[in-house]
Amino acid sequence: TQLLEQSPQFLSIQEGENLTVYCNSSSVxxxxxxxxxxxxxxxxxxxxxxxxxxxxxxxxxxxxxxxARKDSSLHITAAQPGDTGLYLCAxxxxxxxxxxxxxxxxxxxxx
Amino acid sequence: xxxxxQSPRYKIIEKRQSVAFWCNPISGHATLYWYQQILGxxxxxxxxxxxxxxVDDSQLPKDRFSAERLKGVDSTLKIQxxxxxxxxxxxxxxxxxxxxxxxxxxxxxxxx
Numbered sequence: 001t002q003l004l005e006q007s008p009q010f011l012s013i014q015e016g017e018n019l020t021v022y023c024n025s026s027s028v029x030x031x032x033x034x035x036x037x038x039x040x041x042x043x044x045x046x047x048x049x050x051x052x053x054x055x056x057x058x059x060x061x062x063x064x065x066x067x068a069r070k071d072s073s074l075h076i077t078a079a080q081p082g083d084t085g086l087y088l089c090a091x092x093x094x095x096x097x098x099x100x101x102x103x104x105x106x107x108x109x110x111x
Numbered sequence: 112x113x114x115x116x117q118s119p120r121y122k123i124i125e126k127r128q129s130v131a132f133w134c135n136p137i138s139g140h141a142t143l144y145w146y147q148q149i150l151g152x153x154x155x156x157x158x159x160x161x162x163x164x165x166v167d168d169s170q171l172p173k174d175r176f177s178a179e180r181l182k183g184v185d186s187t188l189k190i191q192x193x194x195x196x197x198x199x200x201x202x203x204x205x206x207x208x209x210x211x212x213x214x215x216x217x218x219x220x221x222x223x
Binding site: 002004006031033035040041042043044045048050088090092098099100101102103104 | 115144146151152153154155156159166167202204210211212213214215216217
């Protein structure tokens with residue numbers, strides 16, 4: 001079983017729609033990150049959230065860290081084809097700062 | 112600033128053969144990670160180095176996988192002997208000690 005569970009696993013939407021993807025765990029993390037990965041490339045960091053309840057915005061992307069620091073969500077407003085990719089959440093464990101990844105949400109935005 | 116360099120980008124071998132992957136992290140980054148990413152899954156941590164010491168290798172299949180970072184800079188990940196289920200992309204990442212991981216493009220291994 002994954003330490004971080006992401007849902008949905010796959011999401012296909014039309015350009016202009018809104019969407020939310022989730023990252024859940026029973027573990028508490030010192031920080032949580034969201035990465036985006038395109039085919040043939042390594043993941044690229046989008047955001048880091050550190051404080052429980054924290055909300056960060058990056059243009060059309062809104063990230064939230066749960067109050068208990070066990071879960072997070074990513075909301076995209078007015079999705080565009082350029083948002084297509086694999087969205088990965090990763091949590092830093094308190095003991096040794098290991099970064100553990102979820103299985104990802106594969107997003108396809110159709111024009 | 113140069114990114115994380117990995118080689119080779121692609122490797123095809125037969126089962127029971129050996130293979131080695133090389134990673135050159137971003138200059139000055141003390142922490143280096145090797146991840147295994149099987150198709151359709153998220154990256155799975157194999158090993159974490161802090162300078163030339165191992166911080167966590169609890170998920171490294173030590174009967175066939177080995178990794179070293181002798182001088183605290185470059186790192187090599189070896190698989191010997193390879194199995195079919197080792198087919199994956201092997202990602203190297205580095206960080207100066209902060210939270211952001213900088214990934215290389217990965218080395219795609221196919222075991223036949």
